Amino acid sequence: MTRNVAIVADRISWEERRLIEAAPELGLHVEWVNDESLCLGAPGAPSVQDFDALLVRSRSYTRGGLVATLAEAAGIPVLNSARAINACENKAVLRSVLSSAEIPVPDFRLVLSRRDFEKALDELGVPVVLKPIFGGMGKRVTLIRHTDTAQSVYDYVEDLGHAFEQACLVEPYLSGGSSVRCLVVGRDIVAAAEFASAGADWRSNAALGNRSSTLAYDPDVVKIVDAVVSELGAGIYGVDLFRTDDGYVVNEVNHAPAFRGVASVTGADIPTAVGSFVQELLS
Amino acid sequence: MSTATLTGACPECETDLTVPPIAQGETFSCPECMLTLRVEDIQDGRLTLQMVQVTLRDWGQ
Missing domain, CATH: 3.30.1490.20 (ATP-grasp fold, A domain)
Known part of the structure; x- marks a missing residue:
């Protein structure tokens, strides 16, 4: 039976299009639902009740948590969980959550x-x-x-x-502007790459399109990412790490991560991994 | 895979547009007025378009 999944976002970008294209082979029908027209709050969430699950891909740091919270309260399965999204949207809250679980984060x-x-x-x-x-x-x-x-x-x-x-x-200022970006699906790292500053901009955020190099899977990376997933729950995350003299620390966790850069560097089939994870959750 | 083009009109400058296959929810720039347009609907090869901001003020993911 084909399962209906909504990608909730204000628009479709490269990542969402790949997820929609990969879906049929995995027994899923994935379609875009505009995050600005759900009008959630009514019992049963009529605007999304026909979906088996919502994949919240709002880039907005206000919409994602609100949509996930209300949809989840209405009994609709949501990825990532409202708790995880609400934590990831706020850098101070996330660091507090991770610190409480004894996961290393930068001093701040x-x-x-x-x-x-x-x-x-x-x-x-x-x-x-x-x-x-x-x-x-x-x-x-x-x-x-x-x-x-x-x-x-x-x-x-x-x-x-x-x-x-x-x-x-x-x-x-840690790691000289470089960071390790791990794309997590479910509980596993499906791709990891190091992003370093290049050119005239010191920032290494993957979204800025800086040069990348593949990162061999490192037991220390796996260990800290496992701890993050244990705290936030299985889901789809972009976990950003800084490498320090004392080991890795978690810079931030994105709940609707872009993955074009890390996919092109590693060759990982992230859309299929995400679709398989969603299918597994729904079966 | 179909390579048929889709047509529509820019809701801001009213320029007639012909674009490669594109999905509901995707965006592109109007070649005339350069505003960002989002595909709201596709019916019989005809696009319904809405102008949107290039990025929302609260984008953060």
């Missing part, structure tokens, strides 16, 4: 004011990275190498329109 300070910012600089020293609590794709992530420019950088944070956008983390 929550910065909600200039006073916080100054204290964070005093405690951590430069270089540090200033990043928004809510956000991703490397946007507004700023490397501060010198204390004499730090205050003027923070002027821009203060000028942002809403406290929601002003909430930041400050953390030490």
Whole structure:
């Protein structure tokens, strides 16, 4: 029996198209459902009740958790779980969740004011990275190498329109701008690659299209990713790691990860892995 | 695989458009006004399009 799965997102990109194309061979019918037109809240979630599962791929850091929470409450199976999505959408919450489970994360300070910012600089020293609590794709992530420019950088944070956008983390600058991106499906790493800074931009976020090199599966990588999945539950995640002298630390976890870069570097068939995982959950 | 093109009109500048096969929910830029258009529906090879932001302000994944 073919199972109906909705990809919930505001649009279809490369990843979602590949998931839709791979679905029929796995006994799935996958279609796009616009995340801005579900009007959830009514008992039984009529806008999604005909689907066997929702694959939440909202890039929005507000929509994903809200949609997952309400759909799950209405009894619709959701991937990833609302708990996982809500944790991943907020960098401070995620680090707290992981730390509580004794999973190593970078040292950081929550910065909600200039006073916080100054204290964070005093405690951590430069270089540090200033990043928004809510956000991703490397946007507004700023490397501060010198204390004499730090205050003027923070002027821009203060000028942002809403406290929601002003909430930041400050953390030490680790790994020289490189990171290890692990694509997890279910409980397994299906692809892993290291992304290093290239060209004129220090950021190594995969979404920025920097050069990548394949990463041999490393027992230390497997161990820390296993711990993350144990805490968040089986799902589809992009787990970003920094390599430090003391071992790997979890930088962030994306609940709707882009995987074009890591798939092209490793050759992994991620759409089939995702479809198989969804089918397994529904059977 | 079908290679038939699809047609539609830009809802902003009203330019007639002919595009390669594209799925509901995908986006492309209008070649005339450069706005980002999302495919809302496809009926008999005819696209219903809506202008959307290039990226949403709260994109973060």
